[in-house]
Amino acid sequence: MVSDFLHVVVKGLWLLVVCGVLSVPGAFAQAFDPYSLEYGTENPPLNKFRVILNKITLSVNSGYGHTFYNHDIPPTDALIERNGELILVPDAPASMGQGSQVIGVRNWLNNPSSENLIVSSEDQVFTTSDTETYSFAGEGKSVPLNLMLYGVIAKKFRIGAGFGLQYHSIRYLQEKNGLTPDYQADLSGLQTRWWIMGGYTIYEYWDYTFTGDFRVGKINRGGDFSKTQLDQGLTFNLGVTIDKNLSKYFRVFLRPSYDFGGYTALIPSGTDIRHRAPTVFLEFGISLNYPIMPRSPIKADHMQMEHVVNHPRTGKAMWVRGQPITKKQNPRVGENHPVLFKYKGKNKRKRNPY
Structure with a gap:
């Protein structure tokens, strides 16, 4: 009986020793557990720098714009067609004809410049009257590339600024009633614009956000348009931005808008001409925010939700x-x-x- 009891005790001691030896490596292996949080660290503070950057939205877009040029010739002016070019004659004399000496203005759409002319027999003269004036209209095409930064206040209001490049072209203007030959413009080149903007979110539906916004800014129409002979003023743009919210950091959007554009050509020795140039834009692009949380530094971490871990290097x-x-x-x-x-x-x- 005693020997059997001693045999059982010895077996028990050996079992305890073996279990103790096997548990030592496991204890060291659990020295760092990225998911074992100390009391009070379940909700650590967010990085302040990331929180500040997250308040700013970066937007990049492109699209297409269609400009509708139109203007009226002052009733006191006349036109001369010479070698396919339409020349404006400010304050034309009532009896203008062959041999008349007049002041002609070339490029009155984009870069007015005057010179003394003598009307020849090869010129075709178009005069105006109290009942008949000339109105011209044409179409321009634009491909914009815009960059904008804005912030959101109270989840509804947007305030920001932007800068854009656009390739713009216009071929010709036609007299609306076909009374004169076409004005051959043949202009193309890069234009730049900047603006400040404001907006208000008017409706939200599932992952879509509808925001009415406006832009007020300035446009530089490029080298073909005179900076001294044109009074370009400010432009005003009104549109609706439709955001598809793929996440709280990333969106794709579509923005139809109407641009109330135009400028005034300062005609030497004559009446200035107001060129109306409203533009319809359809833009598409992306907008994103800097994430307030980084990706997990633990390669084996496959949790899909936002969560708290211990950094493997700093703890x-x-x-x-x-x-x-x-x-x-x-x-x-x-x-x-x-x-x-x-x-x-x-x-x-x-x-x-x-």
Whole structure:
């Protein structure tokens, strides 16, 4: 009986020793657990620099613009067609004809310049009267590339500024009633513009946000347009931005707008001409914010929600995100991947797509 009891005791001691030896490496392995948070660190503060940057939205867009040029010739002016060019004659004499000495203005659309002319027999003269004046209209095309920064106040108001480049071209202007030959413009080149903007979110539906906004700024029409002979003034743009919110950091948007543009040509020795140039724009682009949380520094961390971990190098608790900025940051089941892998593309025809 005693020997059997001693045998059982010895076995028990050996079992305790073996368990103790096996538990030592495990204890060292658990010395750092990225998910084991100390009391009071379950909600660590966010990085202040990231929070400040997150308040600013960066927007980049392109699109298409269609400009409708139109203007009226003052009733005291006349036109001379010479070698395919229309020359403006300010305050033309009532009996203007062959041999008349007049002041002619060339390029009265974009760069008015005057010179003394003698009307020849080859010139075609178009005079105005109290009942008949000349009105011209034409179309220009633009391809813009814009960059804008803005902030959102109280989740509704937008305030910001932007800068843009646009390639603009216009071929000719036609007299609306066909009374004169076409004005051949043949202008093209880069234009720049800057603006300040304001907006207000008027409606939200699911992942879509509708914001009415305006832009007030200045446009530089390029080298073909005189900076001294044109009074370009300010431009006013009114539009609606439709955002598709892919995440709280990333959006794609569409913006139709109407630009109340125009300028005044300062005609030497004559009456200035007001050129109306309203433009319809359709722009599309992306807008993004700097994320307030970095991606997890732990390679083996596959958690998809925003969560707290201990940094593997510093040991400090920190908020991290589990998604790229283009995805929902705290997705519900299947929200970021609504279509199963086996139903995507060529996988639908495979017996075993995995």
